[in-house]
Amino acid sequence: MEDYKRGSHTVWDCKYHLVWTTKYRYQVLGGDVGLRCRALLREIAMSKEMIIYAGSINRDHVHMLIGIPPQLSVSRAVQYLKGKSSHKLLSEFRALKKRYWGQHLWARGYWVASSGNVTDDVWKEYIKNQTPPEPDDDFEVVSIGRTADRSGFEP
Template sequence: MSPRWKPNPEVRTGRHVVHTLHAHLVFITKYRHGALTDPMLIRCEQIMRDVCADFEAELHAFNGEDDHVHLLIHYPPKVALSKLVNSLKGVSARILRKEFNAHVRTHTSGDHFWSGSYFATSVGEAPLTALKQYIEQQKQPT
């Protein structure tokens, strides 16, 4: 017997919770010096997908320009968003610095890759497709 409704794949279930939490995050490079190149953005997305997986979260959309990145993340309620952000920024900065050292040194100063601040907003069901489209249409550097 088939159900009368189709389950929403965005709704997750846990032992004691049913949830669909999404966050739109924006990280800006320190001093906005245009530190990101297209190969760096590709690698950054891979790194951030791995970090999200470690937190049992999903990176639904990722894109950026030469001085910032946008992320659309689906995360469980047990994850403190601030801890996820700290890990995303810390791990990506460490790996990007290591793998793109010469470029990073010429476009940043000091020990910081990302700005200490970030933008975060919760996302409801209605604007998810519009937000995903917005992120996908960001102009990538050449």
């Protein structure tokens, strides 16, 4: 339980493996651009209460193992990460702005897979073995043929 994050009404551990690429797979994420991209992704994740467990910025794509809070959808999280980082990188690096004159650093779309320590087969077995609770044997319903008084209670 120590790895779980807590909200006011939730306990959660939602991890995802995300991958997205640069537009046209141009290899532009090396050197200073890659270092700045890493710093930006960390800032954006922290601002939205996401937790980066691992990451890799290759010359033409980004890999992240990231924890996303349950109130934030995966698509919205990726929208923040890609959108804000693209805007900042294009404004800070002249060579990127020249290459990506349409103001789109990242290719459309992304790849995502949820990460967990339980397989689908374990979940299926768990769900299959769920049984309804047994009724309490000490609770009986008794029908009495008498009529109730004005208060609605039987004498």
